[in-house]
Amino acid sequence: MIAWPGRARRTxxxxxxxxxxxxxxxxxxxxxAAGVWxxxxxxxxxxxxxxxxxxxxxxxxxxxxxxxxxENGAGxxxxxxxxxxxSDFVEVPDPTAPGFRIHGAIFIDLGFFGFGRCxxxxxxxxxxxxxxxxxxxxxxxxxxxxxxxxxxxFVPAYRYGQRPFGIFxxxxxxxxxxWRSDGSENFDVGAMVVGRNDRGQTLxxxxxxxxxxxxxxxxxVFDVHGYPAEAPFDGETQRLCSGTPFLxxxxxxxxxxxxxxxxxxxxxxxxxxxxxxxxxGGKTLNGVTDYGYSEETSPAYGxxxxxxxxxxxxxxxxxx
Amino acid sequence: xxxxVLFLVLPALLLxxxxxxxxxxxxxxxxxxxxxxxxxxxxxHGPSVRPLPPFRSGFSVKEGKYHVGVSTxxxxxxxxxxxxxxxxxxxxxxxxxxxxQPEHLQATFGKFGEVKMRFRRSRNRPPDRVCIFGRTLxxxxxxxxxxxxxxxxxxxxxxxxxxxxxxxxxxxxxCHVRRRHHDFDPSDFExxxxxxxxxxxxxxxxxVNWTGLLALAAKKNSTFLAVHEESRGKLxxxxxxxxxxxxxxxxxxxLTTGRLVxxxxxxxxxxxxAAPDGTxxxxxxLSVNFPGAPRYPLTGPGYEAFVExxx
Numbered sequence: 135m136i137a138w139p140g141r142a143r144r145t146x147x148x149x150x151x152x153x154x155x156x157x158x159x160x161x162x163x164x165x166x167a168a169g170v171w172x173x174x175x176x177x178x179x180x181x182x183x184x185x186x187x188x189x190x191x192x193x194x195x196x197x198x199x200x201x202x203x204x205e206n207g208a209g210x211x212x213x214x215x216x217x218x219x220x221s222d223f224v225e226v227p228d229p230t231a232p233g234f235r236i237h238g239a240i241f242i243d244l245g246f247f248g249f250g251r252c253x254x255x256x257x258x259x260x261x262x263x264x265x266x267x268x269x270x271x272x273x274x275x276x277x278x279x280x281x282x283x284x285x286x287x288f289v290p291a292y293r294y295g296q297r298p299f300g301i302f303x304x305x306x307x308x309x310x311x312x313w314r315s316d317g318s319e320n321f322d323v324g325a326m327v328v329g330r331n332d333r334g335q336t337l338x339x340x341x342x343x344x345x346x347x348x349x350x351x352x353x354x355v356f357d358v359h360g361y362p363a364e365a366p367f368d369g370e371t372q373r374l375c376s377g378t379p380f381l382x383x384x385x386x387x388x389x390x391x392x393x394x395x396x397x398x399x400x401x402x403x404x405x406x407x408x409x410x411x412x413x414x415g416g417k418t419l420n421g422v423t424d425y426g427y428s429e430e431t432s433p434a435y436g437x438x439x440x441x442x443x444x445x446x447x448x449x450x451x452x453x454x
Numbered sequence: 455x456x457x458x459v460l461f462l463v464l465p466a467l468l469l470x471x472x473x474x475x476x477x478x479x480x481x482x483x484x485x486x487x488x489x490x491x492x493x494x495x496x497x498x499h500g501p502s503v504r505p506l507p508p509f510r511s512g513f514s515v516k517e518g519k520y521h522v523g524v525s526t527x528x529x530x531x532x533x534x535x536x537x538x539x540x541x542x543x544x545x546x547x548x549x550x551x552x553x554x555q556p557e558h559l560q561a562t563f564g565k566f567g568e569v570k571m572r573f574r575r576s577r578n579r580p581p582d583r584v585c586i587f588g589r590t591l592x593x594x595x596x597x598x599x600x601x602x603x604x605x606x607x608x609x610x611x612x613x614x615x616x617x618x619x620x621x622x623x624x625x626x627x628x629c630h631v632r633r634r635h636h637d638f639d640p641s642d643f644e645x646x647x648x649x650x651x652x653x654x655x656x657x658x659x660x661x662v663n664w665t666g667l668l669a670l671a672a673k674k675n676s677t678f679l680a681v682h683e684e685s686r687g688k689l690x691x692x693x694x695x696x697x698x699x700x701x702x703x704x705x706x707x708x709l710t711t712g713r714l715v716x717x718x719x720x721x722x723x724x725x726x727x728a729a730p731d732g733t734x735x736x737x738x739x740l741s742v743n744f745p746g747a748p749r750y751p752l753t754g755p756g757y758e759a760f761v762e763x764x765x
Binding site for chain 2: 318381382383384385387388389390391392394397399427431432433
C-alpha cells in the first residue's frame with residue numbers, strides 16, 4: 135500500500151474532485167443534450183419503404199401506439215362526413231404553396247403495432263433539418279415511456295400519397311425533459327432532426343422553414359395546421375383552422391407542473407397531433423396540437439411554448 | 455380485483471377523501487370532476503402515468519354554513535368552498551398555479567383572494583398512521599401561519615385569517631394490516647363499484663368551459679353528479695354537486711323517455727326523450743346550487759344527452 139504525503143494526497147484529491155466535477159458536467163451536458171438517434175434507411179431507403187399504401191395505412195399515433203381509448207391527440211369525434219361534423223378545420227387546396235409546404239405528415243414504423251402518424255412543421259435552424267411536433271409523437275411520456283424511433287419520416291405537403299418534396303428520414307428525436315419525466319401535457323412538445331431527401335436536399339433547402347418563438351403572451355391568434363386522420367377526416371390532406379384566437383386554459387392543466395396549456399377553437403381529430411400553431415401570418419411557430427376531448431365541440435389544446443421549448447430547439451438545432 | 459381496489463381507492467384516500475380515514479382531517483375534499491376521474495382512471499392503466507405527488511397538505515375552517523380551505527392538488531393549489539359530506543356535497547374550487555409544497559402554500563386566486571402560509575408542525579401531537587391496503591398513510595398535524603383571504607362571488611362567504619389548523623398527508627411505505635381502522639367504511643366507496651341500472655349523461659360545452667350532469671340509477675340509491683369547469687384567466691373554477699341517495703330517476707324500458715328529479719342541492723326536474731329519428735332532447739327546469747353560483751341551469755338547448763343501460 136502506498137502512503138501519500140499530505141500535500142500530494144490533497145493535490146490528488148483536488149484533481150480527482152475536479153476531474154469528477156468535469157466528468158459530471160460533461161455527463162450532465164450529454165444528458166441535457168439528450169435526444170436519441172434513429173436507426174433507419176437514408177433518403178432513398180425511406181422513399182422506398184414509405185410507399186403510398188403504407189402511408190395510408192398509418193393510424194394516429196395515439197391509437198396505434200397508446201390504445202384507442204386515450205383522449206390524447208385530439209378526441210375521437212365521429213360523424214358521417216367532415217361537413218356534417220361542422221368542423222372549421224378546412225382543407226388546404228394546395229399544400230405545396232409557400233406557407234403551407236413547411237407543414238407535413240410524420241410517419242412512424244411501430245413494428246408489431248403497425249404504422250403511426252402525426253403532423254409536424256419544418257423550422258429554420260443552422261442544420262436546416264429541424265421539425266417540431268408533439269412530444270407524444272416521439273415518446274410515450276413518463277419515465278416508463280418509450281421512444282418511437284424506428285424508420286420515421288417527415289413528408290412535407292403530403293397529399294393523397296404524393297410526396298411533392300420527397301421524404302425526409304428522421305435521424306434524431308427529442309422531447310422536453312418534463313414530457314419524458316412526468317408525461318405532463320403542459321410540456322407535450324417534441325422535435326426531430328431529419329436527413330436529406332432522396333434528391334439530396336436538406337429540409338429547409340426543399341421547403342423552407344418557419345421561425346419559432348417562445349416566451350410570448352398566450353393571447354395570440356393562431357393558424358392551426360395538421361393532418362387529421364380519424365373520422366370524419368382521412369389524413370390525406372392538409373387542413374387549416376385560420377385565425378383562431380386563444381380561448382383559455384384547460385382546468386386539467388392546473389394540476390400539472392409547468393406553464394398552463396392553451397386552448398383554441400379547432401375541431402380536429404387524431405393525426406393532427408403535432409400540427410403547427412402559427413402566428414404572424416403563418417411565419418412563426420408558437421405551438422403544436424396536443425390533445426382534445428371526445429365531445430364534438432371540444433377545443434384543441436396545445437402546450438405553451440416557454441423556456442423548455444427554447445432549450446429543446448437549441449438541442450435540436452445543434453445536432454449535426 | 456385487489457389491484458384495482460388498490461389503484462382506485464388508495465389514490466382516492468390519499469387525494470380525495472382522507473376524512474374517511476381520519477375523522478378530524480382538515481384537508482378540503484378534492485373536486486371530483488373530470489380532473490379526479492382522470493387521476494383515478496389513468497392510475498388504472500398501471501405504470502404509464504405521471505407520478506402523483508406523494509403528499510397533500512392544506513387547511514380548512516368553518517365559516518357560516520360553508521367550509522373554506524386550501525390544499526395542494528397535483529402540481530397546483532385549489533381553494534375550496536363546500537357544504538355537506540361525501541354522500542351529499544356541493545363545492546366550488548378555485549384552481550391556481552403557485553407554490554404547492556407540503557409546508558408552503560402560496561398562490562393568488564385573482565379577485566377572490568390569495569394565500570401565503572407556512573406549516574408549523576405540532577410539537578405535542580404525534581403523526582397519525584393508518585395502514586390501508588398494504589400502504590401507510592401518515593397525517594402530520596400542525597398549524598399554517600401567514601396570510602389567507604378570500605371573498606366569494608357576491609360575498610357569499612368571506613374569510614381572512616393568519617393562522618389555521620392544518621394537515622400534511624404523506625404516503626408512507628408498505629405495511630401489514632393488523633387491525634381495521636374504525637373510521638374506514640368500505641361502503642363509502644360503493645358508488646365506485648355499484649353497477650348502475652341506467653345511466654344518463656348530459657353535456658354542454660362552450661369553448662373551454664364545460665358543464666356535465668351524470669345520473670346513475672341503482673337499486674338502493676341513485677347517484678347524481680353535476681360539474682361545471684370554467685377557465686378564467688390564470689384561474690380555473692370547478693363547481694360540483696354530488697348526491698348519493700334516493701331520488702327520482704325513471705326511464706321507460708325502451709329508454710325513449712325519462713324523468714329526473716334529484717334531491718337537494720338540485721332543484722326542479724329534467725325530462726329526456728328520444729325520437730324515432732334518433733333526435734334526443736333534454737329539457738325542464740333542473741338547476742343546481744353551487745357555492746357562489748346558485749340555481750345554475752342544467753338543461754337548455756346547448757346540452758347533448760345520452761342514455762345507456764350498462765351491460
